[in-house]
Amino acid sequence: MKLTSRQLEIIKIVKENEPISGDSIAGTLGLSRATLRSDLAILTMTGLLDARPKVGYFYTGQTIEPLLYEKLYKKTVQDILLPPILIHQGTTVYDAVTNLFMYDVGSLYVKDDKDELIGVLSRKDLLRAAISNPNTEKTPVAMIMTRMPNVITITKERTILEAGGLLLQHSIDTLPVVENDHPKKVIGKVTKSRIMAYFINAGHEIEKENY
Amino acid sequence: MKLTSRQLEIIKIVKENEPISGDSIAGTLGLSRATLRSDLAILTMTGLLDARPKVGYFYTGQTIEPLLYEKLYKKTVQDILLPPILIHQGTTVYDAVTNLFMYDVGSLYVKDDKDELIGVLSRKDLLRAAISNPNTEKTPVAMIMTRMPNVITITKERTILEAGGLLLQHSIDTLPVVENDHPKKVIGKVTKSRIMAYFINAGHEIEKENY
Known part of the structure; x- marks a missing residue:
């Protein structure tokens, strides 16, 4: 998986503003919340972001390393x-x-x-x-x-x-x-x-x- | 996200045997198909594996690189x-x-x-x-x-x-x-x-x- 430039942008926004709500991320990017839904799903699924109900998204600091490492x-x-x-x-x-x-x-x-x-x-x-x-x-x-x-x-x-x-x-x-x-x-x-x-x-x- | 050793093992098996069914992966690992469900979901979600109905899993050759790269x-x-x-x-x-x-x-x-x-x-x-x-x-x-x-x-x-x-x-x-x-x-x-x-x-x- 290569992260898309939008996914990288989301990670950057969360890093700098955590905790931050999905709506605020969407606002910062000038996009609708619905448009971001699948990006946020992938980023939390992979463990790069952590979503806490009623608080917002956090950056976990985790990275998917083994594959580039092996390469x-x-x-x-x-x-x-x-x-x-x-x-x-x-x-x-x-x-x-x-x-x-x-x-x-x-x-x-x-x-x-x-x-x-x-x-x-x-x-x-x-x-x-x-x-x-x-x-x-x-x-x-x-x-x-x-x-x-x-x-x-x-x-x-x-x-x-x-x-x-x-x-x-x-x-x-x-x-x-x-x-x-x-x-x-x-x-x-x-x-x-x-x-x-x-x-x-x-x-x-x-x-x-x-x- | 750090891939677990089981996820890495699954990638290795798919690389060597693609296309391979979920049941065959489970059999190779000596585990039940149900046990592997969430691992396979994450690996396809991240794009590391590709699942084609009635054919099986493929290794996509993709990697999640930008983060280790940046580090x-x-x-x-x-x-x-x-x-x-x-x-x-x-x-x-x-x-x-x-x-x-x-x-x-x-x-x-x-x-x-x-x-x-x-x-x-x-x-x-x-x-x-x-x-x-x-x-x-x-x-x-x-x-x-x-x-x-x-x-x-x-x-x-x-x-x-x-x-x-x-x-x-x-x-x-x-x-x-x-x-x-x-x-x-x-x-x-x-x-x-x-x-x-x-x-x-x-x-x-x-x-x-x-x-």
Whole structure:
């Protein structure tokens, strides 16, 4: 159910003037009481408004949440994952930074000769190395990366809410998405930026649909 | 209105088996048709389910969204802003990087002698400078920062949706929050990380309330 603009208007009037009679709501809207009957019935039926005899309508503050909640938060990592940038552990810090700018990404994943994930490089890892080490053209990234098993990964079946929870809990910017049966085989990435973009884009879509 | 777990269960059954009769729903749940009468009435009244005579119930795919939407997206920047870290334009790149790590932040704001905002330093700005310039201890941040008027700012009355939209549109990580009547007076910051944390924390709260 999408509430109609008139139903939303009624909720707004009740919020601001509660308790308010059906006649007063109708008067405020310049409509007849009969015209509003079915709107008021739906709003009380759904529990959004409460009607008390001889007093008037109240706003209950309740919302019908589970469905939008499920739509927003129960989507899976698969729905939003991005292609990862993987570099070899022998790559120099200098070349890693070059890659970061060339691909315009916030982090890089590091692999070994078997193409398996062995570490992650954040912008902060690279900045720390660049500012304190004059030999960035000779230092391999293997010396400065965050190394497995300290890298937090996720699989594509987990929800966006779980992915965001892991990023927050560990104060990290990126989660390599790995295969279920090959926990070192990277198939994508999920980042703070990607999750923010997901929620903001969803908000813009809901706005377009409803207003 | 919060849908009850039984109402959610009914929606799930209808989604998977539509069209399905009221008797079959009752049978699946092991309940009598009479017990379900009021649940089915509410679900059709709200438009979540559609009932066609002699055919059965359908899931309409509609959701009651505006209220959770308003709760999530119409909060303002004021509700989530963080304290900013401001450094003077004469600070060296090396000292700026030190500040970034000491305060564990992702960006720094740059002010002049009048404490007015004149620029922003992202991790990428600092990384670019650190990797390509051996004199980070002599270079002032004024030489490498993104400078006003190219800095995108926001005020505290704007919504979280608007803040997120600006971050996405300009591909930036941070928005200085400035005073309405002093557009160079910084009172806080809003970042991609903060917005992601906001949506993930809200998701965890809704989960706790409803499940």
